[in-house]
Amino acid sequence: MKEPKLIEAIGVDKQFGDTKVLRNCSLAVDVGETVVLIGPSGSGKSTFLRCLNLLEPPTGGDVFFEGRNITSDLRHADRIRRDIGMVFQNFELFQHLTAAENIMLAPMRVLGLCTADAHDLALDLLKKVHIPERSDHYPDELSGGQQQRVAIARALAMRPKMMLYDEPTSALDPEMIREVLDVMAELSADGMTSICVTHEMGFARRAADRIIFMEDGAIIENANAADFFGGLVNERTQRFLDQILH
Amino acid sequence: MSFELVYQYLVSQSFISGAWMTLSITVVSLFFGVIVGLIIALLQGLKFAPVNWLTLIYLWLFRGTPVLFQIIFIYNVLPTFGIRLSAFLSAVIALSLNEGAYMAEIIRSGLQAVRKGQRTAGLALGMTRGKVMRYIVLPQAARIVLPPMGNQTIGMLKTSALVSVIAVEELLLVANQTASADFRYFEALTAAGIYYLALTSVFMVGQYLMERSLEPKKRRGAAPRSLMSRLAGKANPKPVAEEGP
Numbered sequence: 464m465k466e467p468k469l470i471e472a473i474g475v476d477k478q479f480g481d482t483k484v485l486r487n488c489s490l491a492v493d494v495g496e497t498v499v500l501i502g503p504s505g506s507g508k509s510t511f512l513r514c515l516n517l518l519e520p521p522t523g524g525d526v527f528f529e530g531r532n533i534t535s536d537l538r539h540a541d542r543i544r545r546d547i548g549m550v551f552q553n554f555e556l557f558q559h560l561t562a563a564e565n566i567m568l569a570p571m572r573v574l575g576l577c578t579a580d581a582h583d584l585a586l587d588l589l590k591k592v593h594i595p596e597r598s599d600h601y602p603d604e605l606s607g608g609q610q611q612r613v614a615i616a617r618a619l620a621m622r623p624k625m626m627l628y629d630e631p632t633s634a635l636d637p638e639m640i641r642e643v644l645d646v647m648a649e650l651s652a653d654g655m656t657s658i659c660v661t662h663e664m665g666f667a668r669r670a671a672d673r674i675i676f677m678e679d680g681a682i683i684e685n686a687n688a689a690d691f692f693g694g695l696v697n698e699r700t701q702r703f704l705d706q707i708l709h
Numbered sequence: 710m711s712f713e714l715v716y717q718y719l720v721s722q723s724f725i726s727g728a729w730m731t732l733s734i735t736v737v738s739l740f741f742g743v744i745v746g747l748i749i750a751l752l753q754g755l756k757f758a759p760v761n762w763l764t765l766i767y768l769w770l771f772r773g774t775p776v777l778f779q780i781i782f783i784y785n786v787l788p789t790f791g792i793r794l795s796a797f798l799s800a801v802i803a804l805s806l807n808e809g810a811y812m813a814e815i816i817r818s819g820l821q822a823v824r825k826g827q828r829t830a831g832l833a834l835g836m837t838r839g840k841v842m843r844y845i846v847l848p849q850a851a852r853i854v855l856p857p858m859g860n861q862t863i864g865m866l867k868t869s870a871l872v873s874v875i876a877v878e879e880l881l882l883v884a885n886q887t888a889s890a891d892f893r894y895f896e897a898l899t900a901a902g903i904y905y906l907a908l909t910s911v912f913m914v915g916q917y918l919m920e921r922s923l924e925p926k927k928r929r930g931a932a933p934r935s936l937m938s939r940l941a942g943k944a945n946p947k948p949v950a951e952e953g954p
Contacts, residue, residue, distance in 0.1 A: 516833060518829060518832060518833060541832070541835050541836065541837050542835065543835075544832065544833055544834065544835040545834075545835030546835075547833075548833075548834075549830075549833035551826060551829070551830060551833075553826055555824075555826040555827055555829065555830035556830075557827060557830070557831075557845055557849075558827070558849060559848050559849050559852065568834075568844060568845075569831075569834035569835060569836060572836060572840050572844055573834065573835050573836055573840070614830075617834070618833075618834070621834060621835055
């Protein structure tokens, strides 16, 4: 029997009032896969990502996580989100907590870890994202790149089965983009299932197994990375690529 | 003017119990005022029209009429409906409900000042809405609302003098009664003034200490607003506000 996909969206629609933001979006991701989601701004990439962990409940279609339909009962969305880490464009570290405390909060308050265990976990994860020396700093004492790496560590602290990255480097100065992408690529190489909205084609080339192109709320290209970078893409995707690669 | 008499008033049983009454009314009303304010602020966060209308009517009534009116109303009108309350209880209820209306606005603005993305980040970690509120939003909002709450506290202490009209034996009433018995207005009111100043000073110091303990360690370098500038009522040069994204 075929192993179920880790996450699978089938015909997802999203409507805000009269505006259709997503139309019939379907995507299945295997365990260990890294998928990069590209497309012009306003094409619904971020909304699609938020539909996958139910931060935005889809208005149509279904999302299956480990074979279970998670859109049928939104009351337990918080349980699903424990297993799906998310990283945001603006980091969204908790401003009143240090780097270590940011990482410790959810494991302690959701999983019930004791302070000592949570602190050990935080230090391990800060090592993993290459900033062990910043554990006692507050978010506004960290550079953007450091904040985003703490945010990745914070998401990893829940031991998620997959990661969602919503334009993780768009708010960063160019010299900090690399340090964040390196951490993400390392996680992907270690087998972390990931979906990443980004325009960093260098990262896509390095880490992606598949590239999805979205436009006007619809998925119009779903290509494996070799085909994609071999130029086997449809004409609209190619035009977008020409624009972002100049 | 006799300093000796001022001192005698200060240590007299009636002034001490008057000051104690003023302090109790202030603290109890403030406590319930904060609770009422928090409830109203959280209710306003619900997207449910009937609840929103009720909170609006509450705010409209209690911010739109004088607090003196509310005190007299609760003490004198409720008994005609068979609700008989002691003067102290009437005073505390009137002041709490009035304070709650102002606290609600302060707390609401504090909650709104916490960026929406902070809640989203908490939810994305698998926290429930309640936990996000308790561990992420409220601690950040507390830092924002503490300075205006301190001002409310001092305001409340002074407003409590109004309950003398319903014969609660608080500081001002004691002073006034003492003065009209002895015809020593200057001494009696000076003694009351000293108590008021002492109490407000204690509150200001308390607010200073609380603000310092809520400030994260990072601001250890930056000078917090000095106690002297606080006592002089100078505005905070750098308001505690959340940085933009």
